[in-house]
Amino acid sequence: xxxxxxxxxxxxxxxxxxxxxxxxxxxxxxxxxxxxxxxxxxxxxxxxxxxxxxxxxxxxxxxxxxxxxxxxxxxxxxxxxxxxxxxxxxxxxxxxxxxxxxxxxxxxxxxxxxxxxxxxxxxxxxxxxxxxxxxxxxxxxxxxxxxxxxxxxxxxxxxxxxxxxxxxxxxxx
Numbered sequence: 001x002x003x004x005x006x007x008x009x010x011x012x013x014x015x016x017x018x019x020x021x022x023x024x025x026x027x028x029x030x031x032x033x034x035x036x037x038x039x040x041x042x043x044x045x046x047x048x049x050x051x052x053x054x055x056x057x058x059x060x061x062x063x064x065x066x067x068x069x070x071x072x073x074x075x076x077x078x079x080x081x082x083x084x085x086x087x088x089x090x091x092x093x094x095x096x097x098x099x100x101x102x103x104x105x106x107x108x109x110x111x112x113x114x115x116x117x118x119x120x121x122x123x124x125x126x127x128x129x130x131x132x133x134x135x136x137x138x139x140x141x142x143x144x145x146x147x148x149x150x151x152x153x154x155x156x157x158x159x160x161x162x163x164x165x166x167x168x169x170x171x172x173x
Contacts, residue, residue, distance in 0.1 A: 045084060045092040046116060048155055049106075053081050053097050055152045060085045063131055064159075065124075066093065087118055089164065106154030115148065115156035125161040143168060 050056040053071075060066045066085035074080035074096055084092045093116070108114060120128065122145075129147055132139055139149035145161040145168070165173035 042089075043091045045094040047082075047094040047096060048113070048116075048151075049103060049153060050081075050083075050095040050097045051153050053083065053095075056095050057083070059152045060093065063135060063137075064128055093118075108156075113155065115158050117146075117158040117160050119160055119162060119164050122161040125159055128159060 057068055061068045066087050069084045069086050069092065071081060071083040074082040077096070077098060079099055081097045082094060084094045087093045125145075129139075132147070132149065137149055139147040141147050146158055148156060148158050151157055160167075162168065165171060
């Protein structure tokens with residue numbers, strides 16, 4: 001991937017689902033004032049797999065500036081490390097290593113992770129983007145506020161300068 005601006009792919013340009021999406025909005029989307037409160041408090045943590053704990057810590061703490069907050073043995077798999085990074089707003093990104101298991105490389109599958117989008121204040125976003133440049137990590141720069149790149153285990157990450165609850169000028173929460 002290049003670190004230059006990229007144009008949106010023409011994939012799907014011949015598909016018009018506007019009527020389908022409007023029908024779903026009409027059926028399911030309640031006006032903001034009519035929506036009940038969520039039963040959830042927020043994301044406790046999102047857990048991903050790590051092939052190498054040191055590499056993962058270096059990438060997420062040193063490069064992306066997400067502080068490591070805890071590291072201990074995974075309760076479900078002896079010898080496995082469970083470790084956490086602060087991604088702001090009371091949310092954590094967690095990892096497991098699974099020594100002795102041949103889990104293979106990251107793969108996008110139905111029901112699997114497509115990408116993890118993390119919001120950053122615009123100044124911090126620009127700072128971390130420059131660190132990615134300095135480290136030679138390629139990314140796709142989309143729409144001026146989003147960059148997409150892969151982590152050390154192939155996981156796809158988006159850093160977005162839009163505020164939480166907004167995307168490209170639209171309120172999503």
